Amino acid sequence: MTLLSVRDLTVKFATRNEPVTALHGISFDIAQGERVGVVGESGAGKSITGFALMNLLSKPGFIDSGQILFEGQDVTQMSDRAVRKLRGNRMAMIFQDPMVTLNPVLTIGQQMIETLRAHRRLSYDEARQIALVKLKGVYIPSPEERLDQYPHELSGGMRQRIVIAIALLLDPQLIIAD
Known part of the structure; x- marks a missing residue:
């Protein structure tokens, strides 16, 4: 079953003169x-x-x-509310x-728990437990302590794993790693 189908996508950036094409078809x-992995040099359009x-x-970027x-649903035609959902x-x-x-x-825990509770009907404790499971899943040492820390208190690698755990919080069908 096809999860994502992209057809003839063209993205442009508005300039004072003519729009500049970043992705073409x-x-x-x-x-x-x-x-799926997308490989290319810097500036090729992966991000x-x-x-x-x-x-x-x-803005100034737009899907042309x-x-x-x-x-099966065209994301480009969805309302902002539907896309946010x-x-x-x-x-x-x-x-x-x-x-x-x-x-x-905000602490790591606040960010993870707020995300879970914004999308699901969960108690604070339920959301905290899910956050702990996700942190353990990306091999964060002492996840209970990390929930009470701020991003600046963590190493760059640990922050990256936290961002991965946040992306995994709601078990999405599609994950895009930039």
Whole structure:
């Protein structure tokens, strides 16, 4: 079964003159359970592809044409509310820089627990237990202690694993690792 189908996707960036094309007519399919890697030099459009798939392009970027079908639904045609519901629950992204991804004024636990409770009807204790399981799953040492720490108190590698654990929190069907 096809989980994600991208058809003739073109992404552009508005400039003062003509829009600049970042991606032109890319197409691919990802089946349920399949792992796909996109390889290319810096500036080739790998990150732009991920952001487009998640419908996270910031202005001046925009999807000029094409379709992004996730479980048969065209993400490019969905309302903002529908896309927000899809993100996290069904699809997630692991961003390159964990210090930009993580909120520096919230503990790791606050960020994970808030994410879980925003998407699921869970008690604080239930959400904390799930967060601990996910941290253990990415081999975070002393996960109980880490939940009470702030991002700046952790090493870069540990922050990256925390970001991975956050992407895995809601057991999404599609994970995009930038």
